[in-house]
Amino acid sequence: MTDGVARNEDVLIAGAGPTGLTLAVELARRGAGVRIVDAAPVPHRESRGKGLQPRTLEVLEDVGITERALAAGTTRLPFRKYFDGAHVNDTDPFADARPTPDAPYERGLLIGQWQVEKLLRERLAEFGIGVESGTEVTGFEQDEDGVTAFLADGGRIRAGYLVGCDGGRSRVRKAMGVRFDGTTDETQSMVVGDVEAEGISRDVWHQWFASDGAGVMLCPMPGTNSFQFQSGPELGADGEPLPPSLESFQRIFERYAGVPGVTLTDPTWLSVWRVNVRMADRLRVGRVLLAGDAAHIHPIAGGLGMNTGIQDAYNLGWKLALATAGLADPGLLDTYEEERLPVVAWTLGISTELYARVREAVREPGTGVEAAAPAPMGTGYRWSSLAEPATASVGDPAVLRPGDRAPDAPCLDASGDPVRLFQVYADPRFTLLGFGAEVAGAVGKLGAEYEGLVQAFAIDGGDLRDHEGHAHRAYGVTGPALVLVRPDNHIALLTRDPDEVTEYLSRIVLITPKE
Template sequence: MTDVLIVGAGPTGLTLAYDLARRGVTVRIIDKNAAHHHGSRGKTLHPRSLEILEDLGVADRIVADGTAHLMFRKYFDGEYVSDIDPFAGDGPAPDAPFDSGVFIGQWRIEEILRDRLAACGVQVELGAELIGFVQDADGVTATLTDGRRIQAAYLVGCDGGRSAVRNTLGLPFEGHTEQVQAMVCGDVEAGGISRDYWHQWFTPDGAIMLCPIPGTDSFQLQATPEPDEQGNPLPPSLESFQRLFDHHARTAGIRLRNATWLSTWRVNVRMVERARVGRVFLAGDAAHVHPIAGGLGMNTGIQDAYNLGWKLALALTGQAGAALLDTYDEERLPVAAWTLQITTDRLNRVLEAIKEPGHGVEAAAPPTVGQGYRWSSLATGAGNEILHPGDRAPDAPCTDRMGNRIRLFQLFAGPHFTLIGFGTAAPAALREVMDKHGDLVRAHAIGAERSGLRDTDGHARRAYGIGGDALVLVRPDNHIALITEGSDSHAALAFLDGLRSQPGSRHPHIAPDAGVTL
């Protein structure tokens, strides 16, 4: 029996699998495909997702292999309009180390995550298609097409918009599909087109875009599809891509070639009303799909996984009660609803604006995702003018007693809570918490006279809005659990005691739950 069975080996499933594996949770990850895909697909990682991937130890490889600050080159009716960097002016800053999104093919992101997962002894099981499962108070039994059965304490569906897990649960996928709004996509080579830009040609009746995919000779093509006689999108092909390019780009002598990963994408705006049923969870596109405007799909799925991983691990090891798992729905469903709304609004603005020459073709900064959960029951107490419980915990540079530079994000990295104490009285409070909860927490004093870290140029105090003495408890997913003035450890102890006070596990790897049989 495994602790967690993950269905779907895209970025969401792989992020969750590695996050669990590094915490000592036994995990299996299956995918119905017979081989790993090599399409560019989701190609943009936003700064918050890069922060998550830094915690997982893969951001350096992704940044090295990808392209940051890619210029968007805009055209209208074949005429050059402008070059825009949508991330210009964003940093880097002491509290935010990544000053740009990174453009990189999804296949490469998955390769890097698979390598990281393999270092934990876990391989993706290909050609393993789920056809059903049942669950009870003790676990889940999944059945594959070849008749094999897999028993797990929990199952997580990361299997995309047509999720077999969601369909087996019978959960409605509320929303709508726009039959008239579609896009054709593919990976193509295009000699004579500069690879220093994401080229975006707009005309009053549509658009075509070519984005260079690092590490390849290909561009990702996105375009308004050709209609047939009934107005339905024609299937994508190299020939139709060339006709679309000639029509929208109006650039003579450019021939597209070697088209791979051909796809038609329709605008879907859908989400589930709950992402947990008993011991079964949904994450990523299995739980919510939305327009591609802003490039939030893969990023939202990665952040789903990051939110769920530490909660499953604590429940499975008995360090927290299974009630902690209820906060996954509580925190992530509002984010999904916000994402559906903002991407729909963004797409509609673009579609309306491009109808008029010279309008709607400027690159806007992508929406910011992953900033916090102020509404959560895990956000305890009041905040200050800068931060509130539930917010993303900022980074800041510090130095140790030897003068070595160390960032707060380096202290946060790993499967633990982090307790930061500001001021000279902090060490005593930190020791009190560590004495009781040292298996859950790592503690660091900032600004103590003879121990701890020095706040380089006051960046940490400014980022956290701290004037005098204070304690800040940071969750394993680098969001703030609480901020307290002074050096009283009571609030931090009460929070951590509360995690443990829920019903304990009847088995070291099975947390009790109100079981649902399907």
């Protein structure tokens, strides 16, 4: 039991899934005091959301785990489709995709959700922070100075802010009193689980479809002996879906796969998934915020739930860190909801469409779940108040505009060693890039004035060299330019005027430049 009102931290995070863990790391690496609690007594080992999209890999590179994730998962798994028991084709929809200088990850990563969470917990431990398991937040009270969270065991935790990352049934969200708009379709459901299957190839994702519109899929999970099993539910004599079980999985497999001598064994996860499309109407009530499944739940197709939640945390982390340090204008936290709610609404529409396409694909030999590859996520926040255009415009707006994702590019550092812009951006501060000798002096001056908030680099002026021109092309720059990049690697400002950089920063942070 947590004794009385425990120590006061800057932020308390309820829920240690991918969203909560990403947020905890983002806060910790920016020096904020953070506690993260989770209702589960031990970490799960379920595949659940099993894909990281290219933009999420970029985010997690900044967080510090993408290299480890790539080692644990796989980016190349062909789809093998069968129709009415006959092999139709093997396809890899990304076979011709290649990384580019501005986008280093050309395809997503297949990896179990539990593995992503494990890597994030290990990264968080590097900051001396661990998840407090078996600790559930059931409610809260807030005042001008902070939040008191109530725990299921009767204890309380005091913090400056509370973030509910506690899933679709979020108790934090319910205590906030926000709506959770949308629908639940009880007539459409899917059974899903992790099982082992001897005698089935593990080098493809098997997809058996039938002319009656049903089917079964077995996806080999990297780093394990398990497959993720997906199918429509088995129906009982009364026409109602039967609860998931190893026995029902076996019967479904035998009916649609038609592969003799294969026995499914060792179930470590058995679940029912229903079509849920819901989102909170608000992401913030005072000092309490929502992220991930607590704020939005999605159809299963496309793996958008885990990806959207991680990107929620990435957007919120730097803003919340500035707020807890007393450095943020009060309006900065409002931009979290301003930027993420439209993305959530778009994603819900995309993922619902994807689910419908997957269902339709079973009737079309030669197509399959590869048709459900989602549109790119995390491309930007052009509508945001943090993306107001500068008066001294620069660059080609058809290439890049304020609010867009900041592209990567290979450069050389001051010593002549290769360095990518994404490696430069891994610093938790804003990044100021100055293109051209004309602005090099201003870059150095601004970097010194805002040393704790901004890192500054003169491109081709001694700090970084754009030796192949990729940075100029990616940023649409043909002359002198100042590019201010947010801590979450989106374009804050494109200008030639150093005063506009100062004016922009003064609108969102409470820092007086050094003389």
